Amino acid sequence: MGAVKTRRMPRAVREQQMLDAAVQIFGRRGYMAASMDEIAELAGVSKPLVYLYLNSKEDLFTACIRREAGTLAEAVRAGVRPGLPADRQLWDGLRAFFAHTAGHPHGWTVLHLQARTHGERFAAEVAALRAEIVAFVTRLIAAAAREAVPPAPGCVRAGRDTRDGDLPDQEVTGLAEALVGAAESLAAWANTTPGVTSRQAAATLMNVAWSGLGALMEGRPWTPPAVDPAVS
Amino acid sequence: MGAVKTRRMPRAVREQQMLDAAVQIFGRRGYMAASMDEIAELAGVSKPLVYLYLNSKEDLFTACIRREAGTLAEAVRAGVRPGLPADRQLWDGLRAFFAHTAGHPHGWTVLHLQARTHGERFAAEVAALRAEIVAFVTRLIAAAAREAVPPAPGCVRAGRDTRDGDLPDQEVTGLAEALVGAAESLAAWANTTPGVTSRQAAATLMNVAWSGLGALMEGRPWTPPAVDPAVS
Amino acid sequence: MGAVKTRRMPRAVREQQMLDAAVQIFGRRGYMAASMDEIAELAGVSKPLVYLYLNSKEDLFTACIRREAGTLAEAVRAGVRPGLPADRQLWDGLRAFFAHTAGHPHGWTVLHLQARTHGERFAAEVAALRAEIVAFVTRLIAAAAREAVPPAPGCVRAGRDTRDGDLPDQEVTGLAEALVGAAESLAAWANTTPGVTSRQAAATLMNVAWSGLGALMEGRPWTPPAVDPAVS
Amino acid sequence: MGAVKTRRMPRAVREQQMLDAAVQIFGRRGYMAASMDEIAELAGVSKPLVYLYLNSKEDLFTACIRREAGTLAEAVRAGVRPGLPADRQLWDGLRAFFAHTAGHPHGWTVLHLQARTHGERFAAEVAALRAEIVAFVTRLIAAAAREAVPPAPGCVRAGRDTRDGDLPDQEVTGLAEALVGAAESLAAWANTTPGVTSRQAAATLMNVAWSGLGALMEGRPWTPPAVDPAVS
DNA sequence: CATGAATGAGCGTTCATTCAT
């Protein structure tokens, strides 16, 4: 392990090596437990060079987060073709997401666990990525609602108006949050459970999510029990 | 701030004070950034006493995790009445889960973020809790399937056999994982987004999840597109 | 060298040992070149203890400056008896000053050289001491002027009014500055030149200074040549 | 800021640019806090070139000291015309000294503060300059004594023989030391106190010093009190 | 002549942990 000691590399290359090493160490040990010494050694350079190029531990961590967030977002974006129906887009996005996280476990750990655990400054970096994905999912849900709506012109389903605005914004966001959380959870599960492919994980999620959304939008929601006064 | 300085407390009480302080500090600062000095000070005792009772930082953290996992599990257990229908049990469990995490933010942070980011040793502790919850949800899903299946004896739904075993174990576990992940994500969302109550979060989740499960078990799953040979 | 390793000392004692060591090292190496390691070793304690008691290198240096400035000021104050004539007070003050600086060379170096060379923050600390001494000298000069004035009641010397206000404030301050600077210079000279006692140094300075002041106050100043237009 | 980037300069010029930059940085930050990076950048050259021309930080600092000492000495020398009376020579020398230090504050800081605070090696460099100035002043005092002595042939002043040898060498040196110290102190005072010109500072010093010397040489010294046996 | 790339060595600071009382 540890890059072959090749001297005199151009700066850009060295920087990527350092980021590779840093993502690995940060993913394994966590931000605080990771030592710059270990990162430098794994990158095959001396510590001062890491500081020369990346300034500080904080900046290095931020650079890791940005790079990993960028490649993950790009992977999902590349997996989705905008023209297709909403369910197909979601399916493709999920497949790309599971595939990328499975292929970059350290990067995923950095984004999913480490960045959110060590200070607002880092959490904010990932929050942008998450917000982008949640927005993407939100758009798909809205699109699905629109596609699903016009069953019969003039038809009104049981006491509910079923135009797009059928689902309040906040509920849509909540649904997107739930879906993203489920996906994150399944990614970890699929990546650590032998015998589960990322395709199966995606299928499982689509199954429950898309059907649930359909039922929801067709006006067949699950009804909570009347408020139990003892629990509020 | 900090417990009132009362001398000569029985050991059990002192230990709880220390754990209270530790959970708070670990939750606020994270495992590594938390200092034994600060914990001892907040607990109102001297540092050697912390070591006398709890041996080391690792052991102290483990004790925190165990206690918080125990109280969370107990809260969920207490919220559910076994005799009721599966959907009601799930609803009650979710409500209890959201309520407890909202009421113990430091404890929840310790379990959800800190314990999973600082070494296998701690992650394993929470994994046990998560496994218990996933198992609980898995049982409910299975029960729901059983309840849903025999709608009319002799009825056979479109080409699929719809007994319990209809859904393979692995898929059920996957569904449970997804549901738990969605719940975790929604807990964070509801706890940090103003205007969203934990009840609404629970309702949103039940809506999509239960409807989705119903559709699944009635043999109307979402069908993935045929494998695109170009992407595998 | 280095205190005998005596364990478990009360805090106040240890702090003085640390300050002793720090003054010595700071005096010898300068603020920046002094290492906390060396100071701790000379004090006979571990480095963390130095930080526990004195917080940081800056604070340690400040503490050194304050202590040395305090003892020097105290020594001068103790050497002067307020009731005596101005020349006697100045003489006693000089003797005390030379004696103290000769007896505490490291402390004097810290005050005179190091503190003024390493940042405004430290310079300001010594400035207070210096201001006190300059003020003391200023008072003596003014007193001398008052004593010298009434040679004959009604007598007016050549075109100059010879009350106290005779010498403008700024000039008095300048004189005090000059005298203090001369004293500092002579202290270094006497302390490093073999065969020169601090008594001789004091006598030399009194000789020129007091006579000069006398001449000045009697209205026989040295007259600068007319302004040479070539030099401005 | 920083020299315009002009390539291919002759070595001598480049060296001067480096020394200019170094004096400025050393003066501002102090010897240890000054970084070769900053100096090279301010000089507009790359760091290896600084090492190529000036070997090391120590050598660079030494070169700075030598150059600044040289220009200061030269300025004083140029300000004094040997044929004139001693008091006029001293006055001119002081004026030149104050003017040069005021005009080269970084250089003066390097000589007066930095060089004396960072090791014998550098202190010795400035000591040479100081010795030269002290020697110059010593000569002037001696000349003044000679001028002052033969006021009236045959005249003998109160019990003291007043030829040149009247003042022992050591005392003359001490006087010169005092005067130089006073000048240094006044230079700092005049350069930092608004409303005080270097001309006033010089006048103040001449006033007290020359009158004092005069009184001294005319055999009217200040007499120290009898040794107080209690104090030694 | 000039520089981008690279490092050995060391420093200020902190922290979990223990001893002696």
Added chain:
DNA sequence: TATGAATGAACGCTCATTCAT
């Protein structure tokens, strides 16, 4: 029971200095 006193070990960061081109 409880604590003031003390430390070994490590970490983030910087800097003077040198290759290789």
